[in-house]
Amino acid sequence: MQVLIIGSGGREHALAWKISQSPKVSQIYCAPGNAGISEYATCIEIKDNNLDELLSFAKEKQIDLTIVGPEIPLSLGIVDLFNDNGLKIFGPSKLAAEIEGSKAFSKDLMKKYNIPTAEYEIFTEVEPAKDYLQDIGIPCVVKADGLAAGKGVMVCFTEEEALKAIYEILLDQKFGDAGARLVIEEYLEGQEVSMLAFSDGKTIVPMVSAQDHKQVFDNDKGPNTGGMGAYSPAPIYTDEIHDFVVTEVLEKTIKAMEIEGRNYQGILYAGLMLTPKGPKVLEYNARFGDPETQVVLPRLETDLIVIIEAILENTLDKITIKWSQEAAVCVVMASGGYPGDYEKDKVITGLEKVSEPTRIFHAGTATKNGQIVTNGGRVLGVTALGKTIQEAINNAYKGVEKINFADVHYRKDIGAKAVKG
Incomplete structure (x- = not known):
């Protein structure tokens, strides 16, 4: 093949x-x-x-x-x-992929089919958006409606930050057409968990849980990024929470999309906030997450091609998918300045020094004059397995220490949440 x-x-x-x-x-x-x-x-x-x-x-x-x-x-x-x-x-088809391509569509879908999510409203003009801020209160979350490479979501802790986000999206058109509409929603307290699932449109099979680290700096400080690292499994994601998410989020979503004439075949990713009132959906992605894929796929023991063929043939219910009990951790090594401006073409050294159980997944690299150089904001995902999350963390950071390029930046606390308790 x-x-x-x-x-x-x-x-x-x-x-x-x-x-x-x-x-x-x-x-x-x-x-x-x-x-x-x-x-x-x-x-x-x-x-x-x-x-x-x-x-x-x-x-x-x-x-x-x-x-x-x-x-x-x-x-x-x-x-x-x-x-x-x-x-x-x-x-997924174009119609089905709108679950990620339009936050307004996905929020309206959740509201219509009683899928748990944050309170929200959708706006195309500044003044009504400003008025809604008074209703929903601070903190709140302001989101560009369309695709913005993971950077169109702003968590605002002051009214000034919220107004700035509204102006940047609707007036300054910071995200172009992706910001023709914006969503303002209530701020949810809790920890985030990523749940990816396989779907053939009728059957949905969840993968193992993962937790992403969105903010660029340690202790979840600084602006959002595409993801600075991840680990799997997420200990906070209990069996009880999992059962709720499968029935009230994943299965409901697939059924809702079918009813709407948007049969969903592919990967469905639900970004969840585990609130005191239960799990709520923050966002959907219509594909494998990044960097969650780098910690989920190393734990997959079943042939991925066999799974994909079953999905395309609508026989996902006929196969058994097996997962490793080992933990996985991915630390993203990024260009200095990311998610803002950064330079490219920095020579990367030490890649050959990294060996199992640690693996390097290249994110933004290129080959130039026979050398591997930086070619993006997120450059490498250093991923390791371990019998425990702590062991996987140790293995991943041992790998990170062997690699270098000018102005490299990475978080030092990937996975720390999972081992604190």
Whole structure:
């Protein structure tokens, strides 16, 4: 089987690594890929939003299965395009991917189908948004409606911060068309947990739990990022909470999407806040999370290709998915300045010194003059397994210490929440 992976980050590197283990797969391509992915796949210089070129390549190479990593091609309708041309592709349709592509849509869906989430309102104009601030109070959360690479969510602890967020989104158009509408919602107290699940549109099978670290600095300080690290499992996510999430969130969501004529086939990611009043959905993603994928896939013991084939054939209920009991931790090494401005082309050293049980997933790297250099905000995800979360933390940071590039930044407390109690 020939497989094409679309994307260029740590999530796609983890996918390439896991898929390379399948006896069903003979060749992997990745568009556009990165320096690390090239170990497992032939990287093709086609951007993930160039649907026509991706289609032409898949036809030319007679690709048997395409797997979509990032949200942009999904929201542009790549699944519909490939299906219309008789090509197998894994991911939700354009209509289904709107669950991530529009926060307003997803909030309205949750409200309509009684799926637990924060109180909210949707706005296109500044004055009504400002008036609502008085109703909902501070702190609150201001979100750009559309896709903003994980940076369109602002948690505001003062009225000044909230007003600034409203002005930046609606007036300054900081996020372009993604900010044509904004959502203001109540601030929820608690810990966040990521729950990813496989869905064939009828059956939904949850993966193991994970917890992401969104803020750029230790102790959850500073602006939100795409994710500075993750661990799995999340001890705070108990069996009781899991049972509630499966029935009241995951199963309800898949059923709601079916009723709405948006049959959901692919990966459903629910970002949850575990509040004193129970779990509530913060957001949905229509694909594997990043960096959660880097801690979830290393724990997956079942052939990922077998799972994907079952989803595409609507037989997910016929297979058993097995997971390792080991814990996994991923520490993201980022460019100095991220999530703001940062420089590229910094030479990375020490990669060859890292060995099992620690693995490096490249997120933003390239090859230049025979050397691996930085090529993004999040550069590497150093991921390790361990019998316990503490052991996995120790292994991951041992790996981090061996790697270096100019102005490197990483959090020193990834996983700390999981071992405090």
